[in-house]
Amino acid sequence: MSTQVQYSGGFGNAPIDAAHAFRAAMTVMAKPGQIRTLRGARPPEPLSVAAGTLLLTLCDPDTGVYLAGRANNAEVQRWLSFHTGAPFVTAEQADFAVGAWDDLMPLGAYRIGTPEYPDRSATLIVECDVLHGNGAALRGPGIQDTSHLSLPDIAALQGNALLYPLGCDFFFTCGEQVAALPRSTQITAGT
Amino acid sequence: MYVAVKGGEKAIENAHAWLAEERRGSPDVAELSIAQIREQLSLAVNRVMAEGSLFDPDLAALAIKQARGDLIEAIFLIRAYRTTLPRFGYTNPVETAEMACDRRISATFKDAPGGQVLGPTFDYTHRLLDFKLAADGEVPAAPEGAARREPTPHITEFLKGEDIIQDEPASEDTPGDLTRQPLEFPSSRPLRLQSLTRGDEGFVLGMAYSTQRGYARNHAFVGELRIGKVAVEMVIPELGFAIDLGEIELTECETVNQFQGSKTEPPQFTRGYGLVFGQSERKAISMALVDRALRWEELGEDYLGAAAQDEEFVLSHADNIQATGFLEHIKLPHYVDFQSELELVRKLRREAEERITPKEAAE
């Protein structure tokens, strides 16, 4: 029954669960390439547990959310509305966007901030089929030497890094796993 | 020289204890309750709600009690509290045309539909101290008339028919929110109105008065002043429709200003707008005058260099919490800053003396 899906699956203990999730989200963003477990929410299909938990942690009535492709269904909308109150917006207006990489593209649609306010940019939550530490080489703030992460599209993400200090930031989610890639990270294909 | 100074904890603790005792005053006198403040000092409560930017009479009354009646301190407490509240959303704009009016007057139209309703006003009192209030006394019930059941239309609606007053076309643009994003200049009328409605009453009054005295003169009449309750409605995302979340008291003032016309606009009347939480009519009228003065650019008027026309000046200085925060911080320890200034002044004096002394010796 859809009303059950709408009202269930939130945090059991919102202050504690959100604090744990926020800590995990901060950690992966501060240490690009690290993969952490993120759970607490039970979102409707097709959202992963990690993506759902991120949305409940980061969204509120002041953050516009863009649901891309398959993630944009009535159950997800109702669930997110009840638990966060976040308004649904287009990619161009989004503070957060969630969906599979291909559904989220093109990257040029999203806000990248302004020189005065680089933070007025979008954060993309990319649902991935796989998430592992064998992939592109990452260097930059928060990384000792080099780390590795499976990335959906290296060229596009390299282009985003070139915009620094402007640009988008990314979370990659897969089941209960989360990793992140801030705009400040340099990406090299292979090792 | 840098000297780290510690200590003072005990002194602060004792100061707070004494503050609590002084707040209570003589124990021989009955203690004030929150309900007494809310019911009997309601205009102070209204001011704290308006400038604290949070409608909650009980909280405002508590803040007044805690602040020993210092309203700016009480406003500070409310501002601090409101930052802790999760924001559930944004309401639909309130429909002031639907207001259940306690008071509604117009200085421009004697015979406006709905009439001149004075309400519980100080206006025609003699401003003589009433020593009866110093003694306890029963207040007789206020007389009642035939209650008006239909809403009272806005006065400006009547002028609209003649096309002789500037229109305020409705829009559904999302207004900026200065509690969420820092103010940038040039701003916009919605941000100016938000800033003015939470601005310091004394400051906004002073600015408004300056326009009346000739600085950016914009001869204003109170087209309408109304005080009463309106319902607050918000769309609930999980329901998909709007419900009333409550009812708040508001004061609304619309000024009608003579306008000679400009390069782009024909001669007509223009408008200034004030809308404030609670019964706060001095503030609402002031807000309308300052709003009108700040609209010079939009209406194609000349910038006369008046303070009330300068949005950066007005908006940057209207907030009494910002102002008091910066002003009062200079009484806090600045030992190190001052030490460096002291060194500098001593050095300058030494140098000046050295310049003078050899000259004197030569004479």
Added chain:
Amino acid sequence: MVEQTEFSTKARRAWMGLLARAPKEALADVWDKAGLAPAFDWVRAPEIGGVMVRGRAGGTGAPFNLGEMTVTRCTLALQDGTIGHGYVQGRSKSGAEVAALVDALMQTSGADHVRSQVIEPLERLMKDAKLSRAAKAAATKVEFFTMVRGEDK
């Protein structure tokens, strides 16, 4: 066992709005008198927050942010799964709980009892209070009369 019934959005808006606006003491009072204590589970426990109230420039023009007001909300589920939402002005967790219970019960076959015991008494109370203020306002309405002056003759 209660059953869910048909009701219009308009009717639900009306009762939810009434519960939100009702003085908290009056709400608690009528609820206690109604003697209802349905079992329920929290879907969202009561939380106190704020909403940003908006006005319009000139009363009809572009929206602007006027200031916030306190609101308490909660969501609960009756044993049969009926969901009730409580939104009330101010900071009253018990008020929000009663509002959510009433909202849920108004969707069930027990609605008639709740309407007569809770909704209607509140409606009367609030209407009387509103009319009393309107009557006092009416007594302060100026009745102009024009004096005939010599030169007009």
